[in-house]
Amino acid sequence: MKVLLIGSGGREHALAFGLLADSAVTQLHCAPGNPGMGEIATLHALDVMDNEATVNLANALEVDLVVIGPEAPLVNGVADKLRAAGFTTFGPSKAAAQLEGSKNFAKEVMNDAGVPTAKSFLCQNQIEIEKALDFFGAPFVVKDDGLAGGKGVVVTKDRDEALAHALACKRVVIEEFLDGPEISLFGISDGKNIIGMQPAQDFKRAYDGDSGANTGGMGAYSPLSWAPSEIVEQVQREVLAPMIAEMAARGTPFVGLLYAGIALTNHGLRIIEFNARFGDPETQVLIPRLRTPLATLLYKAATRDLAGVTLDWRDESAVAVVLAAPGYPGQPLLGGEVTNLPKIHCAEIFQAGTTKSGSGIVASGGRVLSITGIGSDLTEARNCAYRGISQIKLEGSFYRTDIALNASVAEKGN
Ligand code: AMP
Ligand code: GLY
Numbered sequence: 001m002k003v004l005l006i007g008s009g010g011r012e013h014a015l016a017f018g019l020l021a022d023s024a025v026t027q028l029h030c031a032p033g034n035p036g037m038g039e040i041a042t043l044h045a046l047d048v049m050d051n052e053a054t055v056n057l058a059n060a061l062e063v064d065l066v067v068i069g070p071e072a073p074l075v076n077g078v079a080d081k082l083r084a085a086g087f088t089t090f091g092p093s094k095a096a097a098q099l100e101g102s103k104n105f106a107k108e109v110m111n112d113a114g115v116p117t118a119k120s121f122l123c124q125n126q127i128e129i130e131k132a133l134d135f136f137g138a139p140f141v142v143k144d145d146g147l148a149g150g151k152g153v154v155v156t157k158d159r160d161e162a163l164a165h166a167l168a169c170k171r172v173v174i175e176e177f178l179d180g181p182e183i184s185l186f187g188i189s190d191g192k193n194i195i196g197m198q199p200a201q202d203f204k205r206a207y208d209g210d211s212g213a214n215t216g217g218m219g220a221y222s223p224l225s226w227a228p229s230e231i232v233e234q235v236q237r238e239v240l241a242p243m244i245a246e247m248a249a250r251g252t253p254f255v256g257l258l259y260a261g262i263a264l265t266n267h268g269l270r271i272i273e274f275n276a277r278f279g280d281p282e283t284q285v286l287i288p289r290l291r292t293p294l295a296t297l298l299y300k301a302a303t304r305d306l307a308g309v310t311l312d313w314r315d316e317s318a319v320a321v322v323l324a325a326p327g328y329p330g331q332p333l334l335g336g337e338v339t340n341l342p343k344i345h346c347a348e349i350f351q352a353g354t355t356k357s358g359s360g361i362v363a364s365g366g367r368v369l370s371i372t373g374i375g376s377d378l379t380e381a382r383n384c385a386y387r388g389i390s391q392i393k394l395e396g397s398f399y400r401t402d403i404a405l406n407a408s409v410a411e412k413g414n
Contacts, residue, residue: 002027003295004058005041006048006078007069008034010322010352010370011280014287015069015294016041017348022293029061035361036351036369048073051081058087065090065299068256071277075101075147079256090298092276095252099243100259100276103143103173110271113246115239117271120175129166132174133159141178145171153214178263178270183224184282185232185260187240188297190306191253194244196236198289198313199224200282201407206329208402215329216367219403221319221378222285225411227264235260239271255302284350284372285318319381319404320372321389325353326396328366333396336363342391346384347373363394378408 001024005016012030016037019025030037031046031054044057049072058066066082068074068091077094091097098105104122109115121132122145133140140162144152154165155177166172184202187194200222206212228234239260247254259275287294291312300306325332334353338361341349350372353365369392373385382404389399 001025001065001295001299002029002061002063004029004031004061004063004066005069006031006046006054006066006073008032008037008352009069009280010350010367011278011283012069013037013350013352014284014372015067015278017350018287018290018294019067022295024293025295029063031057034351034354035356036349036354048078049076051076051078054078055081055085055087058082059085064088065295065302067091067298069277071097071100071147071275074256074276088299088302090256090302092254092256093252096247096254096256097276099247099254099274101147103145103273104171106274107173109243109246109250113242115242115271116268118176118178120173123166123172123174126167129163129172129174133162133166136174136176139177141175142166142169143173143175144169145173155214178265178272180263180265182272183227183231183262183264184220184279185235185262186278186282186286187236187244187258187260188301188306189240189244189254189256189258190301190304191248191255192244192304193306194236194240194258195306195309195311196232196240197286197311198222199227199231200279200285202279202282203400203403206324208400213329215324217279217281217322218324218400219319219321219370220281220285221317221381221404221407222282222289223317224407225378226407234269235262238269243274255304280352281320281322281370284320284370288318288348288372288374289314289316316374316376317378317381318372318374319378319385320350320370321385321399321403322370323368323389323392323394323397323399325363325366325368325394326398332363332366334363334365336395336397337361338363338368338392338394340391340393342388344384344388346375346380347371347388349388363397368394368397378404378411382408
C-alpha cells in the first residue's frame with residue numbers, strides 16, 4: 001500500500017512511525033513533513049491549505065491511502081476534494097470537521113445526540129458576553145468559536161481578563177467551568193462504526209504544576225492506571241457511538257479520528273471539546289503502544305469497513321515530553337540550533353517545529369520536538385523520556401518536568 005500523509009508536526013511524525021511499522025505499507029510519502037520524518041519517508045513540498053496541490057500530489061504519486069494529520073486542511077475541505085478525485089482518504093469532510101471548526105456547532109450536535117457537555121452560551125456582543133459571564137461566575141471559561149490552534153480558550157478567575165478575551169473573539173462561546181481530571185479519548189470511525197482507543201492524558205499548561213498559559217500540549221502519557229477500568233466502553237456507549245450516529249443522520253458522516261476531550265466530574269463525564277484529528281502530543285504515546293497495524297486500520301476506516309475490528313495494545317507505558325522554544329506559547333524565538341539528539345533504545349524522538357539548516361536542524365515552531373519514553377510502567381517510561389530530553393540542546397528551550405509524575409507515583413502506591 002502506498003500512503004500519503006499530510007502534515008508536519010509531532011503527531012504526523014508519530015503517525016509516520018506507526019504507518020511504517022505496518023508491513024502492508026510499501027511506500028510512505030509525507031507532505032510537507034519535517035526533517036525527522038524525512039529520515040524515514042519521502043518528503044514532498046506542499047502548502048497543506050492548497051487543496052488542488054494536495055490532489056495533484058496524490059495523483060502524481062498514485063497513492064492507495066491519504067491520511068490527513070492537521071485540522072486546518074480538513075476544515076478547508078481537503079478530504080472532500082481527495083474523495084471526489086477517487087482517493088481513499090482518512091479524515092472527515094469539511095462538514096463533519098465542523099465538530100472541531102466550530103465550538104457552537106459541536107454543542108448543537110452534542111445536544112441532539114444527548115452527549116453530556118458544559119452548559120454554554122454563544123455570545124455576539126458585549127451585553128450578551130457580560131450576561132453569560134455573570135450567569136456562570138468564576139472561574140470563567142471563554143472560547144473562541146473558530147479554530148485557534150489550541151490557544152483560543154481562556155480559563156480564568158479574573159473577570160476583566162475573561163471579558164477582554166471574549167471581546168477579542170469574533171464569535172465567542174462562554175461556558176460552565178468543569179471540575180475534574182481531563183482525559184483524551186480517540187475514536188477511529190468509518191462513518192458508521194467507531195472504535196475507541198485507550199485514553200491518554202495531555203498537559204495543556206506551559207509550566208510545571210499546571211501553571212502558565214494554555215498551549216497545544218506539553219506532554220502526555222498512557223495508559224491511565226487511575227481511570228475507571230470501564231472508561232473506554234463508557235465513552236464508546238455514551239459519547240462516540242451517539243456522535244457518529246448523529247453525524248450520519250444529518251447526512252454528514254464522520255470518517256476519521258474523533259477526538260473527545262473529556263472532564264471526569266463529580267456528576268459524571270462531560271465533553272470539553274471535540275477535535276476532528278489525532279491529538280498532539282497524545283498520538284506520540286498512543287501510536288507506539290498500538291499493536292494493530294495502523295495503515296490497514298486507517299484504510300478500513302476510510303473504506304467503511306471497520307465492523308468487527310478490535311484494537312490490540314502493548315502492555316508497556318509511554319510518556320511523551322515536549323521541548324518548546326523560548327517564549328512559547330506567546331511569540332516563540334525561532335532559528336536556534338537543535339543539537340545532541342540522543343539515540344536511546346527505550347525512546348523515540350518525534351520532531352515538530354524543526355527545519356533543516358546545513359547538516360543540522362533549527363527550531364522553526366513553538367513546539368520543537370517531543371520524546372516518547374517506553375517502559376514497563378510509567379516510572380520507567382518517564383525516566384527514559386527525561387533521560388533523553390535532558391541531553392538535547394536548544395538555547396533557552398524548556399520542558400515540563402512533571403509529565404505523568406502524579407500518575408507514576410499513584411501507580412507505585414497501588
Ligand atoms: P479546548 O481547546 O476546548 O480543549 O480547551 C483547552 C483547555 O481549556 C482544556 O483542555 C481545559 O483544560 C480547559 N477548558 C476548556 N473548557 C473548559 C471547561 N468548560 N471547564 C474547565 N476547563 C476547561
Ligand atoms: N493535545 C491537544 C490537541 O491535540 O488538541
